[in-house]
Amino acid sequence: MNFELTSEQAMLKESVERMIAEQYGQDVRRQALAMPAGWSEKSWRQFAELGLLGIGYPEEDGGFGGTGIDTMIVMEAFGRGAVVEPYLGSVILAGSILRHARFAGREGIIKGLVAGEKLPAFASEEQSARYRLDHVQTRAARSAARWQLDGRKVNVTAGDTADVLFLTARIHGAPTSRDGLAIFSVSPDLPGVTVEPYTGTDGTRLAAINLAGVTVGADALIAEGSEAWKLIELAHDEAIAALCAEAVGLMEAFINATVEHLKGRQQFGGPLARFQALQHRAAEMYVAKEQSRSMAIYAAVMMAESDRDARRRAISSAKVQIAKSIRFVGQQAVQLAGGIGVTDEYIVGQLFKRSSVVERQFGDADHHLALIDALQENRSYHVSA
């Protein structure tokens, strides 16, 4: 048992936190959101220069190695700065396919991604699926050595800027059967692919992707059947673990803003900080944040767990904790800020928009409680007496 960071991890933490504190202020964030892509290429190049885009990719593939802990360090700092660049969707979620699947052209994409020159996206969600990853209606039909893809994917991070699209499609079976699933790699330039960008409620850029008679070669099929399902699940577990760390960073930012406000705001002849009701609320926010940090660490560590059920249980447990905590912390931060908390200008409002998405992204607390319950097939509990 040991919670210490390695010296490399401590250096990573120091450098990414410094970058966020010194170069990712609110103005930079706002300008990024106003750019055509909805995020800043300049910031992305900074991430590349710091080596952040190669974290988690094996060194033999041109990455920089590292574990879930390294990703946790980066995502927590990104949470603190409410970073809008598509790191989670691209480097982590789509990147998971690059890290774990084997297919032609993979090495080239990784090299380009690490250098900040290529941007993958993973289109795994559909409008009628809610949080179910196996609810896939996009069809893949085989004809000779080619595949034809038809359907529509939604909420794709970097969907309009990506140059490599991974997507889930169904080769056969009913909408939620898992053995008929497949993952394809598709170029967004192909005839029949149309991308509809939209702005997310947290201000970041998302896209819907329409596939109408899109024809791809046999080499576009990355995985099918149980192998595809394994990759889909793993990619989302990696993304959830990273999201948990982002949530901890967001909660830090909420609490810092709250403490600053309570100390500075003068009412009834003194600072708000002298009221015990408000002190206690802030203390509860802190406790919720620290409990979440414990679960974010747990999630990061459990990504190395080889037993699928144990990993799944840990990741869903972490998401339940994080969803509940960030709901409480975010709502209380708005409450304690008072009127300014519901303005678009103040940082707390910006954080709240992101935290309300984080709470639900990749499944809310109810969804993950149901997943945990489904894992407990064998409900026999050992009791020592």
Next chain:
Amino acid sequence: MDLSYSPEELSFREEVRAFIRENLPESIKAKAGKAAFYSAEDVRTWQRILNDRGWAASHWPKEYGGAGWNAVQRYIFLEELLQAPAPEPLSFNINMVGPVIYTFGTQEQKDHFLPKIRSLDYWFCQGFSEPDAGSDLASLRTSAVRDGDHYVINGQKIWTSTAHDANWMFCLVRTNPQAAKKQEGISFILIDMTTPGITVRPIITIDGAHHTNEVFFDNVRVPVSNLVGEENRGWDYAKFLLGNERTGIARVGLSKGRIARARMLAEKLPGENGTLADDPFFRRHCTELEIELKALEITALRIIDGQRRRNDGKPDPASSILKLRGAETQQATAELVADVVGPLGFANVQDGQSPWQDLPELELSTIVGAMPNHFLARAATIYGGASEVQKNIIAKAILGL
């Protein structure tokens, strides 16, 4: 980072488990699920077994009879006791007065008291709270007036748990009523409970049991040699005492054991469809508590790890999280068991036969212990620094409000 126990830590845990399995007397084992029913004799018997193994005062320095374990081993040991469940070594002796004596006491005091504290020949109770000094402990008024080689003590203590089992008390008394700050006139003194002038009056708590008391002092003469440390420095010693070994206060193992028993019992009891264990709402409730406990356990380990690395012996204000959430979780899990037991919890069977027939011992003990444990668990957010006090600590010491 590595959250799993190392092979050494795992084999240590196995050693502790095996020792408990082989040495915990059957009569104490039978009380699993109704820990509130441990008798003084149970606690004494078990602590002496641990003491013979060198494990009664595990976190003390080795020269005073400690086990020489690191923080993780101490945590594992306590959690294994709680999960078994087996009585913990008496906290007043081991976590509270012992460390004060070996840190601030004279050589004579160390030689005389420490072995008897470990073996429970001396059972200490804590004379801190008074009717007008609860969370505001520094306003205590029980007075100690010097008279030759004695202090003459007058006043009243309250919430003195186990005073009726104890033969000694460590007590905060006011030795200088004129001190500029109320914290500065307090001394820390050891009192033989058989001294004339002491009256112990029971307070029966809502679980129907006698855990705690009022203690009255009427011209009680205590030798000056029983003063620990310097006169009027008692507040410092009390703060040291309260900050010592706080990492075990989350009592994760106790709560884990309760959830396991609740789930076990739920498989035997009917639900709306099948057993109660088939009820998704029940299972969800259990899972939510398990997640909270997992977070709490990792938070406790993080705090232990931080202390181990700082190695300055100073209490970490973040331990307040453990007291706060630990107490809430103890209450929630006690409630869970009471919920599962349902109407079988309505019979008060503390001293008599239960009306329930044909139940195995483990189920029966869980059933009859459910409501008393739930009642007593309400005290968890009050004693040892109420939840509101813990929030004050977090707000001031951590957030700077």
